[in-house]
Amino acid sequence: MARNNSRRARHDFPDDGMLAFAGPGLLSGEGGGGSVRGYLLHRVKPHLPPWLAVGATGVAGALGHWRWADSAAAGVGLTLSSVLLTGATWWAGKATSQQRRLHSAITVAAGSAWLTAACLAGPTAGPLDDLFLMGGPVVALSWNVRMVLRRNDADPQGDGADKGLLEKVGLARAMLGTAKVEPNRVTAPVALAAGEQTNDDMAKSLGRIASALDLPTSAVRYNPDPDSSRRGELVIVPEDMLGDVVEWEGPSNLGGSIAEPLVIGRYDDGSPLQMWLPGDPEAGRNSTHVLVAGMSGSGKGDAALNLLTEILSRRDVIVWFSDPKAFQDFAPLRPGLDWAVEGGSPTEVMVAAVQAAIPARTRWLGAHGYRQWVPEAAEQQTSREHTCRPDGRPCGCPGMPFLVAWWEEAANTLRNMGDDAFTGITQEARSAGMAAFVSLQRPSYDQMSTSTRASLPSVIALGCDPRDEGFVLSDDVLAAGARPGAWGNRRPGYCYVVSPGIPEDRYASPGRTFRFTHRAVEVMELLAQWAQRNGATTDPVTAGAVSAVAGTAYTGRAQPGDEQPAPLRAVQEDEPMDNSGLLVDPEDAGIDPEADLPGSEQGDDTPIFGQETGRKPTPEEARQLFARALEEFESNGQMIVGPKDFMDWCERNNLSRPWVSARLKEAAENGRLEPTNTTGRWRIVPTLAAA
Numbered sequence: 104m105a106r107n108n109s110r111r112a113r114h115d116f117p118d119d120g121m122l123a124f125a126g127p128g129l130l131s132g133e134g135g136g137g138s139v140r141g142y143l144l145h146r147v148k149p150h151l152p153p154w155l156a157v158g159a160t161g162v163a164g165a166l167g168h169w170r171w172a173d174s175a176a177a178g179v180g181l182t183l184s185s186v187l188l189t190g191a192t193w194w195a196g197k198a199t200s201q202q203r204r205l206h207s208a209i210t211v212a213a214g215s216a217w218l219t220a221a222c223l224a225g226p227t228a229g230p231l232d233d234l235f236l237m238g239g240p241v242v243a244l245s246w247n248v249r250m251v252l253r254r255n256d257a258d259p260q261g262d263g264a265d266k267g268l269l270e271k272v273g274l275a276r277a278m279l280g281t282a283k284v285e286p287n288r289v290t291a292p293v294a295l296a297a298g299e300q301t302n303d304d305m306a307k308s309l310g311r312i313a314s315a316l317d318l319p320t321s322a323v324r325y326n327p328d329p330d331s332s333r334r335g336e337l338v339i340v341p342e343d344m345l346g347d348v349v350e351w352e353g354p355s356n357l358g359g360s361i362a363e364p365l366v367i368g369r370y371d372d373g374s375p376l377q378m379w380l381p382g383d384p385e386a387g388r389n390s391t392h393v394l395v396a397g398m399s400g401s402g403k404g405d406a407a408l409n410l411l412t413e414i415l416s417r418r419d420v421i422v423w424f425s426d427p428k429a430f431q432d433f434a435p436l437r438p439g440l441d442w443a444v445e446g447g448s449p450t451e452v453m454v455a456a457v458q459a460a461i462p463a464r465t466r467w468l469g470a471h472g473y474r475q476w477v478p479e480a481a482e483q484q485t486s487r488e489h490t491c492r493p494d495g496r497p498c499g500c501p502g503m504p505f506l507v508a509w510w511e512e513a514a515n516t517l518r519n520m521g522d523d524a525f526t527g528i529t530q531e532a533r534s535a536g537m538a539a540f541v542s543l544q545r546p547s548y549d550q551m552s553t554s555t556r557a558s559l560p561s562v563i564a565l566g567c568d569p570r571d572e573g574f575v576l577s578d579d580v581l582a583a584g585a586r587p588g589a590w591g592n593r594r595p596g597y598c599y600v601v602s603p604g605i606p607e608d609r610y611a612s613p614g615r616t617f618r619f620t621h622r623a624v625e626v627m628e629l630l631a632q633w634a635q636r637n638g639a640t641t642d643p644v645t646a647g648a649v650s651a652v653a654g655t656a657y658t659g660r661a662q663p664g665d666e667q668p669a670p671l672r673a674v675q676e677d678e679p680m681d682n683s684g685l686l687v688d689p690e691d692a693g694i695d696p697e698a699d700l701p702g703s704e705q706g707d708d709t710p711i712f713g714q715e716t717g718r719k720p721t722p723e724e725a726r727q728l729f730a731r732a733l734e735e736f737e738s739n740g741q742m743i744v745g746p747k748d749f750m751d752w753c754e755r756n757n758l759s760r761p762w763v764s765a766r767l768k769e770a771a772e773n774g775r776l777e778p779t780n781t782t783g784r785w786r787i788v789p790t791l792a793a794a
């Protein structure tokens with residue numbers, strides 16, 4: 104698209120041939136019914152008046168002579184009129200240029216003098232007829248020439264009119280082409296001086312152009328032509344139409360497919376601000392992952408609500424959502440989510456589940472002949488084209504809905520996951536019919552590494568600190584005039600959206616999200632109920648993969664009318680650790696878990712069990728107790744454990760915590776637990792759900 108624009112921009116220059124010079128009239132046949140004669144007439148018309156005036160003077164001379172040939176009084180009157188008319192012309196031309204004033208006065212003086220002489224002596228007397236035949240066309244032509252020159256001077260196609268502006272900003276010899284004027288948007292092709300200036304120079308001058316025009320910096324943008332280093336398009340949006348807040352009124356496409364665009368606000372020219380998640384093989388568009396970045400108060404919450412309400416209103420998508428802020432903003436939508444967890448360890452479980460779901464989903468898509476997810480994949484598989492049966496008959500497998508995995512306020516989660524894990528997820532998720540969303544409060548390098556940032560191709564860049572602009576937007580988009588740092592949190596909801604499917608020349612156009620007020624809560628609740636009843640349910644392949652990791656912690660979306668299962672609780676992460684990296688209570692720090700337990704006569708495996716009775720359980724009994732404890736955690740949906748979680752259990756069973764730490768290590772060796780990225784915390788490998 105940008106490419107097409109730039110091609111058009113090239114042709115708009117007057118020096119690029121007849122097309123621009125002829126103007127739209129030639130193409131549309133405007134004023135001439137489409138014929139060449141009509142066109143020529145249309146072009147000649149403005150130049151006729153001087154010729155008509157010459158003709159009228161000749162006729163007036165003949166008529167005057169017929170009436171006043173022998174009248175002395177008429178001679179005096181005509182001479183006086185001629186002088187007066189010339190004087191009046193000179194006086195009236197005061198406000199105009201010196202040149203035009205002189206030209207007009209000479210024309211009037213010559214015309215009126217000839218008329219006076221013709222009236223008195225006759226138009227053919229002496230040299231009068233020759234004077235008329237030679238002088239008349241000369242005077243008329245002088246006006247025609249003048250008109251042609253003036254038109255070219257004032258023509259915005261020429262470089263003259265705009266040279267002032269570009270000269271002012273240090274781009275002398277650059278040219279502006281035909282400006283396309285729309286309501287509140289002027290677009291003009293730019294050709295910079297060959298061999299002297301580059302698109303970079305233009306990008307650097309945008310601030311000065313805005314200053315010369317007395318406009319905010321964000322009102323002036325430049326879209327460089329990808330095929331040229333000295334051509335592009337200057338876009339000026341004089342009035343900030345985003346100043347008016349527009350409230351969210353409901354989803355744009357209830358019951359539509361997730362493949363259709365998500366509408367989250369509008370651009371400054373009023374067109375819809377939209378983005379696409381799944382790829383489209385026909386449109387050559389890749390699926391994408393999204394970063395929602397903005398400083399506190401920039402309107403990140405509302406941007407996320409816009410996205411989430413759009414997603415939940417589609418028929419073929421499920422959402423897994425992690426929110427460390429305990430669903431403060433998203434509570435009304437929670438019943439519509441397939442899986443909702445708070446931050447901390449439940450989020451780790453979700454990450455592990457996503458990792459497990461990706462290969463399972465990719466395999467299923469491949470087995471059914473899909474190179475990437477398309478809406479058809481979410482329907483029951485009834486075609487021969489998409490069957491997993493070796494005999495080629497329709498397999499009838501249930502469809503696989505698109506999956507959105509969303510990590511709200513994700514800085515900690517990403518740090519814990521590590522770059523490799525996250526970039527691995529994002530790379531592989533694209534072929535698994537999945538989009539990852541990450542929202543970040545402080546979009547900066549200390550919150551997210553460059554490789555993680557690079558794995559999120561789409562961004563919704565809300566207001567940020569000017570120093571973080573380079574983190575959220577690419578150099579190209581910044582060079583085109585995007586300035587999220589200029590908004591900070593003073594313009595909530597203002598954003599730039601960079602995402603596949605959006606024309607690149609839109610990347611630097613600001614948009615604004617819809618605002619969510621208390622009135623929206625009721626609509627969101629209704630939407631969540633709609634999603635519960637009509638939204639997609641998890642397919643068996645994804646459900647199997649996630650259950651194998653999350654066990655009973657994954658419940659799927661609650662049925663309408665059911666209580667939403669409580670989101671998994673976060674556990675404290677800042678507990679002290681012993682020197683082996685295991686979590687211990689402060690009073691246990693320093694105890695060697697491998698050392699013989701006090702009072703134990705049977706070695707390290709003997710728990711302090713049933714001390715009241717003095718009975719000491721055998722190591723085997725103690726191990727069974729521990730296994731039952733893990734099962735209990737698993738059935739309660741608590742899939743990540745550390746020594747801290749066994750405190751009550753230890754007290755109940757008179758077991759020591761160091762002993763528990765040793766058992767945890769042992770269970771990890773036996774495959775019952777998996778280490779997590781947090782030292783001393785283990786993820787239970789489910790046996791109940793898998794059984």
Ligand SMILES: Nc1ncnc2c1ncn2[C@@H]1O[C@H](COP(=O)(O)OP(=O)(O)OP(=O)(O)O)[C@@H](O)[C@H]1O
Nearest residue numbers: 348398399400401402403404405595596616617618
């Ligand atoms: N598109 C919008 N138009 C007008 N006002 C908006 C828009 N989006 C958000 N706001 C308002 O801006 C304020 C801040 O928004 P919000 O709480 O969503 O910011 P935030 O970036 O999520 O901040 P934090 O990270 O601190 O929660 C709120 O009062 C909200 O109503």
